[in-house]
Amino acid sequence: MAKDYDYIVAGAGMVGAAIAAGLAGQGKRVLMLDGADTDLRAAKANFGLVWVQGKGYGNPHYQRLSRLAARLWPAFADELERETGIKLDYEQRGGLHFCLGQAQWDERALRMGQWQAQAAETGSCIDMLDRGGLERMFPAVRWGAEVSGASFGQMDGHVNPLRLLAALQAAFLSRGGALRSQHPVLDIQAQQGGGFLVHAGTEDHPTVYGASNVVLAAGLGSVALGPMVALDVPLRPQRGQLLVTERVAPLLPVPASGLRQTGEGTVMIGVTQEEVGYDLSTTTDAAVRMSRKALRVLPDLADARWVRHWSCLRVMTPDGVPVYAESTQYPGAWTALCHSGVTLASFHAGPFARALAERKLPDSLEIFHHERFDVSQAA
Amino acid sequence: MFRKLHEPGAQALTLTIDGVPVRAEPGETVAAVLLRQQTAALRTTPVNESPRAPYCMMGVCFDCLAIVDGVASTQTCLVTVREGMRVERQFGKRSVLP
Numbered sequence: 380m381a382k383d384y385d386y387i388v389a390g391a392g393m394v395g396a397a398i399a400a401g402l403a404g405q406g407k408r409v410l411m412l413d414g415a416d417t418d419l420r421a422a423k424a425n426f427g428l429v430w431v432q433g434k435g436y437g438n439p440h441y442q443r444l445s446r447l448a449a450r451l452w453p454a455f456a457d458e459l460e461r462e463t464g465i466k467l468d469y470e471q472r473g474g475l476h477f478c479l480g481q482a483q484w485d486e487r488a489l490r491m492g493q494w495q496a497q498a499a500e501t502g503s504c505i506d507m508l509d510r511g512g513l514e515r516m517f518p519a520v521r522w523g524a525e526v527s528g529a530s531f532g533q534m535d536g537h538v539n540p541l542r543l544l545a546a547l548q549a550a551f552l553s554r555g556g557a558l559r560s561q562h563p564v565l566d567i568q569a570q571q572g573g574g575f576l577v578h579a580g581t582e583d584h585p586t587v588y589g590a591s592n593v594v595l596a597a598g599l600g601s602v603a604l605g606p607m608v609a610l611d612v613p614l615r616p617q618r619g620q621l622l623v624t625e626r627v628a629p630l631l632p633v634p635a636s637g638l639r640q641t642g643e644g645t646v647m648i649g650v651t652q653e654e655v656g657y658d659l660s661t662t663t664d665a666a667v668r669m670s671r672k673a674l675r676v677l678p679d680l681a682d683a684r685w686v687r688h689w690s691c692l693r694v695m696t697p698d699g700v701p702v703y704a705e706s707t708q709y710p711g712a713w714t715a716l717c718h719s720g721v722t723l724a725s726f727h728a729g730p731f732a733r734a735l736a737e738r739k740l741p742d743s744l745e746i747f748h749h750e751r752f753d754v755s756q757a758a
Numbered sequence: 759m760f761r762k763l764h765e766p767g768a769q770a771l772t773l774t775i776d777g778v779p780v781r782a783e784p785g786e787t788v789a790a791v792l793l794r795q796q797t798a799a800l801r802t803t804p805v806n807e808s809p810r811a812p813y814c815m816m817g818v819c820f821d822c823l824a825i826v827d828g829v830a831s832t833q834t835c836l837v838t839v840r841e842g843m844r845v846e847r848q849f850g851k852r853s854v855l856p
Contacts, residue, residue: 521855625831626804628853643805644851682854684831686820 384410384557384590386735387577389564389604390597392422393540393720394727396547398596401732403554410588411548411556412579414563419599419616419657422720424691426621426649427540427641428634429469429722432476432505432532433491439498440746441700444726446501449534451725456538459728462553465546467538468642474535475513475635477526477676484509484527491530506531517632523675529635537634539641540721547724562586563600567593567607569709575608594735595714598694608712612702612749616657616692617718620665621649624683631677638673646683648673651690661690693718696749703731703747705740713740714749760793773843788834788845789815789822800824800834804851824848 388399391413399411414420431449435441449471456469478484488507495503508516509528516531552558565585566578575593578585595601595610605611626644634640637649651665666688673680694716696702701717713735717723734740766783773780773788775795782791789812792800799809801823812822815835825846826832834845 626851628851628855630853630855679854679856682830 383588384408386410386592386594387412387575387588387590388594388596389567389577390414390595390600391548391558391560392420392596392598393425393544393547393724394422394598394715394717395594395596396422396544396551397720397724397727398594398715398732398735399556400547400551400554401728402594402736403551403556404728405733405736407736409551409556410590411551411558412562412564412577412588413558413560414597414600415561418563419659419692421598421691421694422544423541424619424621424689425540425721426619426639426647427537427543427721428474428636428639429471429536429538430474430532430636430719431534431722432474432530433494433636434719434722435497435700436490436494437497438698438700440743442494442498443501444701444747445719445722446498446504446534447730448723448726449536451729452536455725455729459543459546459550463546463549465542465549467542467546469536469538470633470642471534471536473633474532474537475529475633476532477529477635477638479523479525479527479675481527487530504533506533520631521677521679523678525675535634537639537641538721543721543724547728559586564597564604567604567712569608569712573711575709575712592711592713592735592738595712596716598716599692601714601716605714609706609708610704610712610714610749612704612714612716613697613752614716615654615695615697617695618651618653618655618658618690619649619693620651620653620661620669620688620690621647622666622669622685623647623687624680625686627683630679635676637669638676646673646680648680652693657692659690659692661688694720697752701747702749703740703744704749711738759796759798760790762794771839771841773839773841773845775845776847782839784839786839787815788824788826788832788837788839788843790835791839792822792824792834792845799847801848802850807850 385407386409388395388411402409434445491505562579568576577588624646631640706712770781798811810821813819822834823831
C-alpha cells in the first residue's frame with residue numbers, strides 16, 4: 380500500500396499541476412488529488428501575467444527566481460502547446476506599469492532603479508518611458524491625458540491562465556499521471572521507515588493512497604494540511620477583485636499591471652489587494668476605483684461593456700515570497716506555496732520538479748524555507 | 759420565421775434596421791422585431807464570427823446584442839421599441855476606438 384505512487388501531489392491548481400506534470404515527465408508515478416468544486420481555487424481567477432518587473436523588491440532571491448522563470452517560459456510554453464495542442468495565448472513582448480503625473484513617474488523610476496540594483500548582476504530589464512517614449516513605442520494607442528509615462532519591463536508577458544491550467548493537467552495525464560477530482564486530502568500519516576498514507580475523498584468514504592513522497596501545493600488549503608507533516612506555513616488570504624469587459628478590437632498591445640487585453644479581446648481591469656480574511660464578496664467601491672483608474676489610462680474603454688466582476692483570494696505568505704521546503708521531521712514531505720503560480724509555472728514544472736524527483740532541493744532554494752518566519756530563528 | 763398574430767394597426771411605429779424602415783408595435787422589444795425579419799441573425803460572435811439570433815428573451819444569454827441608437831452591444835430583448843429608433847446589426851469584434 381505504502382508504495383502505490385512515488386509522489387502524491389495535494390492540489391491540482393496552478394502550482395500543483397505544474398509540479399505534478401514535471402514529476403510525471405521525469406518518469407515518476409504521480410497521483411494528483413484535487414479538492415472540491417467549492418474550494419477557493421486561486422488558479423481559476425487570476426490575471427494571467429507572466430511578470431518580472433518589481434517582483435521581489437527587497438528580496439533579490441525572489442527577483443532572480445522570477446527572472447529565471449520568465450526566461451524558461453518561451454520553451455516551456457512551446458513544449459506544453461505542442462504536447463497538448465492547447466493554445467496558451469502566451470506572449471512575451473514586454474509589459475507596462477503606468478504612471479499618472481510626474482510624481483508617480485519619478486517615484487517609479489527610483490523604485491525600479493533600486494530594484495534592479497538589488498540584483499545588479501542580472502542586468503537591466505527596465506526602460507523608464509516618459510510620455511513621448513511611450514507614444515513612440517506604441518504610436519497607435521490613445522493614452523489618457525494624465526499618463527506621464529510608464530516603466531516598461533522587457534521580460535514581462537501574459538498568458539491565458541485557464542488554458543495554462545488545462546494544459547498542465549492535460550500534460551500531466553498524457554505523461555501517465557493519475558488525477559482524482561473531488562478528492563480533498565483529509566489526513567496524511569507518515570509511516571515508520573518512510574512513506575505516507577494519504578486519506579482523501581469524503582469523510583464517509585475516504586480512499587487511502589500510499590506514496591513515498593507527498594507534495595503540499597493546495598494553496599490556502601495547505602493551512603490545514605501542513606501540520607499533518609510538520610510543514611506549518613503561515614498563510615493568509617488576500618482578496619483581489621477584477622472586472623472584465625466584452626471582447627473588443629485590440630486597443631492595448633502589451634499587458635500592464637492591473638490592465639491587460641486578452642488574445643480574444645477581453646479587457647481585464649484590476650486589481651485590489653484587500654486584507655478581509657476569507658470574504659469573497661465583490662464591492663461597488665472597488666469597481667468604481669478600478670474602472671476610474673483604467674479610464675485615466677485608456678479613456679476609450681468608457682465605451683466598452685463591462686460584463687463580469689469577480690474576486691478571488693491570493694495565497695500570501697507573510698513576506699509575499701514563495702515557500703519551498705521539505706519537512707525536517709518527515710523527510711519526503713514537501714511544500715510549494717506562492718502567490719505567483721502563473722509566472723513561476725515554468726520553474727515549477729521544470730527545475731523545481733526535477734529537484735523533487737531527485738529528492739533534493741538545491742541550496743539556492745534554502746532562502747525560501749518557511750523557517751524565515753520563525754521568530755526565534757530570526758532573533 | 760416568426761410573425762405577429764395580429765397587426766398593430768393604427769398604433770404602429772417605425773424604426774430602422776440597418777437603415778431599412780420596419781413596422782413595430784408599441785411595447786414590444788427590439789429583439790422581438792428582429793426575430794420577425796428575413797434574417798433573424800443580428801450579430802456574429804467576436805472571436806469565431808458565428809451568427810447569433812435572440813434566444814432567451816429575458817436578459818440572460820446576451821445573444822441578442824445589437825447597436826441601438828449608436829450604443830453597441832445593447833441587449834435588445836431588454837429594450838422596447840421607439841418611433842425613429844435606429845438598430846444596426848453588429849458583426850464580429852467591435853472597436854471602442856473612434
